[in-house]
Structures are given as structure tokens and as C-alpha cells.
Amino acid sequence: MADMSKVIDVENADLLLTTTKQVRKRLDLNRPVPRELLLECIDVASHAPMGGNQERNRWIIVDDPAIKAQITPIYQAYGSSYLAARSEGAEGRQERVIESASYLVDHVADVPAWVLALRLDRLPADAENFDLASYYGSVAPGVWSFQLAARARGLGSAWTTFHLAREQQVAEILGIPATVTQIALLPVAYYTGDSFAPAPRRPAAEITYLNRWKAPVTDD
């Protein structure tokens, strides 16, 4: 069998993985997003790992302005107060993220498509870490894969959760049954400009331990 690892262009793969950013201010609000393109991204996302190989993730594409208009005030009410509370004293990168997220809160209704990630079932209120890790660990990789696949197709997206503060209200608007959990709402649009820079991150050796908690992975 051919060694498939050789087919992957590592440089390009790393470029995709390190420069797929949450896109908010650079979303093109005037260019419609074809539904087929979103379905392609969801097809890719379905290959992400999931506990027990159970395909229980679901997606809703919302591109009807009338439906977006019903959800937008819910999104904005919580988003604005959350960001206002965090903007006090925020500096540097944190301040920029809050400013960018505030822009998205203000313009969310105008983003051509929203993609909601959901999972069948709801966890009991007393769920243990094992259940939580298995449950959310089965959805999050797919959402990220969706974002990567979107980026590769010229689409920007932002992982947002403000609507979850009023999850039930959103569920009623979209006809989502009480047995289903909403995970994220991604506004999606073509992005403007053509390059993204990786954000500064702590080096692996600083956040990785060897064999024991806090034991350094390198000698120096």
C-alpha cells in the first residue's frame, strides 16, 4: 500500500493549521456563500474523531435573513454584556479579541451564513468529567475541521457560543428538540484579504512535561 503520509504537504498543512483564525472583521458581508460549499466542509468535518465512532453530530445552516433576525437579539443581548464585562482593564491581544468579537456581535445578522453545530443527546446535570470529556470531545474536533475546510475554500468563520446563554429560545426558533444539545454557532463568509498570521503561542517545550507533571521535556 502506498505511504499516504508522503502525500501530505507538511508545510501547507501546518500553514492551514496555524493560520486558521477566528475571522470576524474580515468577513465579507456582501458575498453570498453557496450552500454546496458549506456541505463540502461538513462532509470533511464528519471525518473528525468521535467517541465510539458514533455519528451523532448534526448541523444546521441558517441563511434565511428572517430567521437570523429572530436569533440576533438573543445573540447580541448576551454577547454585548459578556464583552462589556470583560473589556474593563483588557490590554493588548485580549483587548483586540474583545474589540473583534464586539464587531461580530454588532454585525452578526449580516453575515451571509451561520452554521450551527449540534449533538444528539443531552448530558445529565451531574455528568462526570469522563462523560463531559467524551461528549464534547466528540463534537469539538468536527467544528474545528469545519473551520479548516472552510478556510481552505476561502471562507472565514468564528466559533461563537453567545447564543447558548438562551439555548432554549434558539431551539424553539429553529425547531430543535429538547433531546439535542447546541454546541456552537459559526458565522461564515468569504474572507477579505489573502493572508493570516499565526498568533503568538507558548512553545511546546514550555507547556509539555515528560513522564511526570511539571518535569521538563528538554534539558535546558
Ligand SMILES: Cc1cc2nc3c(=O)[nH]c(=O)nc-3n(C[C@H](O)[C@H](O)[C@H](O)COP(=O)(O)O)c2cc1C
Ligand atoms: C468553546 C469556544 C467558544 C468561543 N466563543 C466565542 C464567542 O462567543 N465569540 C467570539 O467572538 N469568539 C469565541 N471563541 C473564539 C476565541 O475567542 C478564539 O478562538 C481565541 O481568541 C483565539 O483566537 P484564534 O482562534 O483566532 O487564534 C470561542 C472559541 C471556543 C473554542
